[in-house]
Amino acid sequence: MSDTVDIAAIKGRLAEKLDEAGISMRAASINSGFGQGYVQNLLSSDTEPVITKLAVVCEKNGISFSYVLLGLEVSPQTRRLLDLIQKNPEKLNSLLILLGEPLPPVDA
Template sequence: MTATYDTIAMRERLQALLEEHGVSMRVASIKGESTPGYLHSVIKGGAEPTVQKLAQICSANGFSLAYVLFGFEVSPETERLMALMEKEPQARDGILSLLDKK
């Protein structure tokens, strides 16, 4: 299963975060070790960002990658659960089975 996201909404969320934090696209790109015009090409030019670069930019600027991509935050508990389930496929399948029954 491949996760998908709404690229238009992703660009809008990223633009809003930049404005909220008072950071320009150029500065955020540079902080994320990308070319100065990277975010401009993504937000205004419609370029498709790589998840790796987007993650690096989000991390460097204090933005949540999950929020930028999907519009919701991931709590530390959920992150821990996801990491544990990734390590133990049988446990993941059991948990999913339990949740699907509800």
């Protein structure tokens, strides 16, 4: 993960969002179902966060995972669209055709 993303920035964005929400690191850890020191350890250590655990911390504390991971806010409408595409990946090309951007054909 460290080859493509800035780990310090991810940790900084998580800390920022927890602070904005008034959620302590201890509470965030407990809300996530991890040990009470998990988030504090995650933010203070030099190790990379486990992406699946980071997603749980965000989800269970009402924090945008896309913002923490990439620094991007995703609107509720965009999130709904992404969820629908994830549930129905075969319909992605139909949507792209509707938008005038079909997927290129796959070489057989």
